[in-house]
Amino acid sequence: QKEVEQNSGPLSVPEGAIASLNCTYSDRGSQSFFWYRQYSGKSPELIMFIYSNGDKEDGRFTAQLNKASQYVSLLIRDSQPSDSATYLCAVTFYDKVIFGPGTSLSVIP
């Protein structure tokens, strides 16, 4: 059974701080890794994807992948109240895309 784990939160950070979201996965054969943001009642929207070990930066977002530790994280710099949402980690294995349960983030003004 392929599993993706995330801390459910809620994670609270003050405005302007760095939010750190973590995800672990069980299958060493997993190939691609995605971070989604989901606002309540809405469908998830893709923030970033990463395929290779190391860091990938896009604006205020940085994804970090460590395949040896089966760990992927998302850092949000200069957090804004509009970043308050649930963040979903997704992992692919061949044709399947499996999601973690999500971490709820609250950015306090």
Next chain:
Amino acid sequence: SQTIHQWPATLVQPVGSPLSLECTVEGTSNPNLYWYRQAAGRGLQLLFYSVGIGQISSEVPQNLSASRPQDRQFILSSKKLLLSDSGFYLCACGGTFGSGTQLSVL
């Protein structure tokens, strides 16, 4: 990039009634298509995925079925809905999600 059309946005159905949710994709060919369900306050559960016409893989044995009659059409069905089928149903393709259907079974 692709566009995913999913309807209806909300649906209220009695227990025991049938269900048909349709998803169509534009802007791509031979896509991998996915159906997910999200219960209130929970993560996304993969229900079915398809890598081509007529090819359906089921992830969770349950009261639902899926079909792919055309390359860019993916249909989720049930013959008789259960209360536990309530949830937010999402179609996905290439990392993009449709707008979802909120299904309430009463």
